Amino acid sequence: MNGGIAKQYNIESIASGGYSSALKQLLPAAPTPPSPENPTPDSERSSHLWRWAWTKSQKHRDIGQNKAMCLFKLRDLLDAKIPVREALETVAQEWAIPAATIRGWYYGTSQHPGVREHPKSDWAALMIPGWSVQRERKEIPPAAWDYFLALYLTHDGDTVAECYRRTDEAAKQHGWGDLPALRTFHKRVQSDIKESTRVYWREGEVALARLYPPQKRDRSMYAAGEAVVGDGLKFDKLWVKWPDGEVLNTSTGWFWADLRSNKILAYRLAKTENTDLFRLATYDLTAICTPTDAWIDNTVVAANKAMTGRSGNRHRFKNREDDPLGLLQLVGITPRFTLPDMTKSNPGAKPIERSFGIGGLHDLVAKHPQFLDRGFSKATAIPYAEFAQVVAQEVVRFNARPNRRTDICAGVKSYDEAFAESFKDATVRVLTLEQREMLLLMPEVVTASRERGEIKLQAGKGPHGAHRYWNEAMADRKGQKVVAYYDPADLLAAVTVTTLDGQVIGKVQHYAGVGFGDTEAGREWAKNKARSQKAQKVAAQADKRMGALEAAALTPAPNTPASIPAPGLVAPNFGQPLKRVANGDVVGPSSDPQRQRIFQENVNRMLDRHLAKTAPLKTRSTGANQ
Known part of the structure; x- marks a missing residue:
């Protein structure tokens, strides 16, 4: 029909050798498969088919589209009353596909159904490789499916097979109908x-939170030694015999690692994880560097008041106004706690956790060749000295391992090399000896006695009482709360006393009790008391530099009493006020004649004085008017 010339063809007379160009133009174009957002088929089966189709690759969908184009042309030929054999041969020759294969696609085989009974809009999906083994979706009774979900979707729920068996039993009892096979439920x-x-x-909120991708943080913003991360590691695979003879499988180490390079900087070992272990490991850390920030867990050990008191976001213990400042803050380290809520965060994602995991320090120590066939029971316990030696060796090997796959090491450097590269150009804070020694002490808030300022520690308190400490400076702190820093290993040594906000008061000596009949100790105590009293008197006299006579000479003379002027006007007493007597009658002023006469004379004198004062004023006023 181009150029006004019409051409008519008898479709039944077309040779079986192939399509003519005119017939190709008459055939409709293949429909475009529906998008996953708005599928064309309305039936549930078609929707399920297209959901499956969009899970396949584009290559597989293109194969299905090409096969569908072939079948579209076959269908059009059949609709045009062309015999089946001729139509198959025509399409087979056009597409270079065996006619038997095309016949199987269209009519189906014994193994899989064809597309003839399906809408043409689904053919592109039906021809995708893999659908040939699919079977028609079998329906599950809604009540049975709801019951199955109630059994399966529970915490630590049973297997699909067991839930299916219980659902089948319930379906038979309640008449829900026959159920498909177990494979259908799977x-x-x-x-x-x-x-x-x-x-x-089935697994809970914590497992659901793990489905969300983690956040990646850049640690290159810190220089080496500027920030650290710490955590405890329990060597629970080894039984260790400690020097006191106790055999434990709870030997624990507290490790500090550099946040930038992951290098293990310091550690301490103990029988269990405790505050002293944390404190002494921090003391060792300050010999290398004093970081600005320290990331730790919100555990009882790490978030205790002794080490991190008055710090923010410390969700451990009840905060009080008289809590001492934590030892970390005293030396200038800011503690930063991980969020303990596993549904909102992941406290186990600290960088040092990777140093403890598979292939980390825990495995390196437990599987050390020196411990083969040893340490797995109390009978084969490892001596502590040998255990500590192996831990030290493995820490060195761990830091020196090359080709670390971190952003800082870039798959080339070791933790040692990455730390040294940054540390040589970093500004490192160094503590004084006195500041470091604070980490060897433990704080305790005490109240100085109201009598003399003496303090007593609860630490080491026994049946014979508590340890007492006092010096002359404590007399100024009577009744006040202070913080005493004591050495847990030597309670007889002097303690360092500070205010609650960290101001140092000084060293306070220990006062030990003595035997009741120890006269030598009594004489020594009396001698020390006399010396103290003498020194206090000298200091008191030095503080008072002005004597009593000098103060008396400088005291101002007493002032003379001020004279009292005469009143301007005197109010008279006009008799007694009315009185109410017992019988209810009211009487007036007294009717005594003598009192009446005296009263009248007083009134007359007052009136005469008043007239005498005002008479000259009236005379002058009258003369002026004249």
Whole structure:
């Protein structure tokens, strides 16, 4: 029909050798497969088919589209009353595909159905490789499916097979109908239940939170030694015999690692994880560097008041106004706690955790060749000295291992090399000896006695009382709360006393008790008391530099009493006020004649004085008017 010339063809007379160009133009174009957002098929089966199709690769969808184009042309030929054999041969020759294969696609085989009974809009999906083994979706009674989900979607729920058996029993009892095979339920669980739904109900919120991708943080913003991360590691695979003879499998180490390079900087070992272990490891750390920030867990050991008191976001113990300032803050280290809520954060994602995991320090020590066939029981316990030696060796090997796959090491450097490269150009804070010694002490808030300022520690308190400490400076702190820093290993040594906000008061000596009949100790105590009293008197006299006579000479003379002027006007007493007597009658002033006469004379004198004062004023005023 181009150029006004019409051409008519008898479709039944077309040779079986192939399509003519005119017939190709008459055939409709292949429909475009629906998008996953708005699928064309309305039936549930078609929707399921296209959901499956969009899970396949583009290459597989293109194969299905090409096969569907071939079948579209076959269908058009059949609709045009062309015999089946001729139509198959025509399409086979055009597409270079065996006619038997095209026939199987269209009519189906004994192994899989064809597309003839399906809408043409689904053919592109039906021809995708893999669908040939699919079977028609079998329906599960809604009541049975709801019952199955109630059994399966529970915390630590049973297997699909067991839930299916219980559902089958309930379906027979309640008449829900016949159920498909167990395999159908397995497939339905995979296709109809989202992974997030399954994880939430069967594994909980913590597992659901792990489905969200983690946040990656850049640690290159810190220089070497500027920030550290610490945590405890329990060597629970080894039994260790300690010097006191106790055999334990709870030997624990506290490790500090540089945040930038991951290098292990300092550590201490103990029988269990405790505050002293944390404190002494920090003391060793300050011999290398004093970091500005320290990331630690919000545990009882790490978040205790002795080490991190008055710090923010410390969700351990009850905060009080008289809590001492933590030892970390005293030496200028800011503690930063990980969020303990596993549904909102992941406290186990600290960088040092990777140093403890598979292939980390825990495995390196437990599987050391020196410990082969040893340490797995109390009978084969490892001496502590040998255990500590192996831990030290493995820490060195761990830091020196090359080709670390971190952003800082770039798969080339070791932790030692990465730390040294940054540390040589870093500004390192160094503590004084006195500041470092504070980490060897433990704080305790005490109240100085109201009598003399003496303090007593609860630490080391026994049946014979508590340890007492006092010096002359404590007399100024009577009744006040102070912080005493004591050495847990030597309670007889002097303690360092500070105010609650960290101001140092000084060293306070220990006062030990003595035997009741120890006269030598009594004489020594009296001698020390006399010396103290003498020194206090000298200091008191030095403080008072002005004597009593000098003060008396400088005291101002007493002032003379001020004269009292005469009143301007005197108010008279006009008799007694009215009185109410017992019988209820009211009487007036007294009717005594003598009192009346005296009263009248007083009134007359007052009136005469008043007239005498005002008479000259009236005379002058009258003369002026004249």
